[in-house]
Amino acid sequence: MRMVIDTDPGIDDAVALLYLAAQPGVEIAAVGTVHGNVEATAGARNALQILDVAGLADVPVAIGAARPLAQPPTFAEFIHGADGLGGHGVELADGRGTVEESAAEQLVRLARRHPGELTVLAIGPLTNLALALLLEPRLPALLRSVVVMGGSVNAPGNITGQAEANTAHDPEAADLVYGAGLNLTLVGLDVTETARADAAWLDRLAAATTPRARFASRLLNHYATVYEGLFSEHIVTLHDALAAAIAVDPTLATYGEHVVDVELRGTHTRGRTVVDLRPYRLAGQDQTRPPVRVATAVDAPAFLDRMAAALL
Ligand code: BDR
Numbered sequence: 001m002r003m004v005i006d007t008d009p010g011i012d013d014a015v016a017l018l019y020l021a022a023q024p025g026v027e028i029a030a031v032g033t034v035h036g037n038v039e040a041t042a043g044a045r046n047a048l049q050i051l052d053v054a055g056l057a058d059v060p061v062a063i064g065a066a067r068p069l070a071q072p073p074t075f076a077e078f079i080h081g082a083d084g085l086g087g088h089g090v091e092l093a094d095g096r097g098t099v100e101e102s103a104a105e106q107l108v109r110l111a112r113r114h115p116g117e118l119t120v121l122a123i124g125p126l127t128n129l130a131l132a133l134l135l136e137p138r139l140p141a142l143l144r145s146v147v148v149m150g151g152s153v154n155a156p157g158n159i160t161g162q163a164e165a166n167t168a169h170d171p172e173a174a175d176l177v178y179g180a181g182l183n184l185t186l187v188g189l190d191v192t193e194t195a196r197a198d199a200a201w202l203d204r205l206a207a208a209t210t211p212r213a214r215f216a217s218r219l220l221n222h223y224a225t226v227y228e229g230l231f232s233e234h235i236v237t238l239h240d241a242l243a244a245a246i247a248v249d250p251t252l253a254t255y256g257e258h259v260v261d262v263e264l265r266g267t268h269t270r271g272r273t274v275v276d277l278r279p280y281r282l283a284g285q286d287q288t289r290p291p292v293r294v295a296t297a298v299d300a301p302a303f304l305d306r307m308a309a310a311l312l
């Protein structure tokens with residue numbers, strides 16, 4: 001499967017990339033970065049480093065949107081560290097750099113070159129995808145599928161009490177993307193929070209000696225320390241890695257088909273996904289917004305086993 005990864009690396013983004021790099025059936029055609037956990041430029045440097053560790057130094061990395069469509073950017077260094085990798089970045093080989101085009105331009109170009117083939121894994125705010133839809137309105141027909149880590153159905157938020165970070169970092173972009181008619185799967189906090197890696201899983205990773213395991217372990221130790229401060233438990237939630245695993249094997253999760261909007265005006269709820277869970281539509285109400293596939297449950301043990309196998 002040919003994939004484009006749209007990301008704001010980010011510790012769980014890094015784990016997602018390392019996981020995909022170890023999947024024999026996956027070709028990462030390109031990576032685009034976006035504001036989110038860190039600035040898009042810093043995220044691009046991180047992506048290059050992660051790809052180097054993963055043995056994918058030839059994958060092009062494009063810098064994407066520096067800011068959301070309609071609000072100032074905010075970052076999540078309090079979770080991912082000032083550099084986005086918990087202070088554990090690696091030296092880049094000489095000559096490694098980003099490509100000239102933007103992440104949205106790169107995505108549109110590849111979608112046109114490979115119609116019906118690309119799967120987009122979007123594990124940051126959705127600004128690049130929204131811009132790509134504006135550049136190329138045929139994108140829903142050109143892409144095979146889109147898997148998004150974002151939002152939550154019934155769970156509380158994480159970046160605010162109500163909103164999940166990727167959706168809240170650019171609510172207007174997310175609202176556009178969720179309603180665009182893409183073949184879209186949403187992997188939200190309801191499922192990612194049920195698939196946490198515990199101390200025993202982290203210890204197993206820490207004992208492994210491959211370069212990618214040592215890199216992942218250093219990053220996840222930082223992440224676990226932050227989580228310990230929040231939850232008083234030595235655990236991590238691998239949000240983006242779960243979305244990556246579901247993109248590779250959708251049978252890991254179960255789904256509902258729902259119309260998903262994003263709250264754009266709420267004083268306390270801006271950036272929250274609003275999921276219509278009714279099993280019916282009422283006559284006279286707007287029926288035009290297409291539904292998306294929303295992950296509702298996941299096989300957490302299978303996911304964590306696969307993740308360990310890919311990282312060790
Ligand atoms: C999402 O927000 C970011 O901090 C993570 O990398 C993940 O993509 C989780 O809400």
Ligand code: CA
Nearest residue numbers: 010013123124
């Ligand atoms: Ca992310």
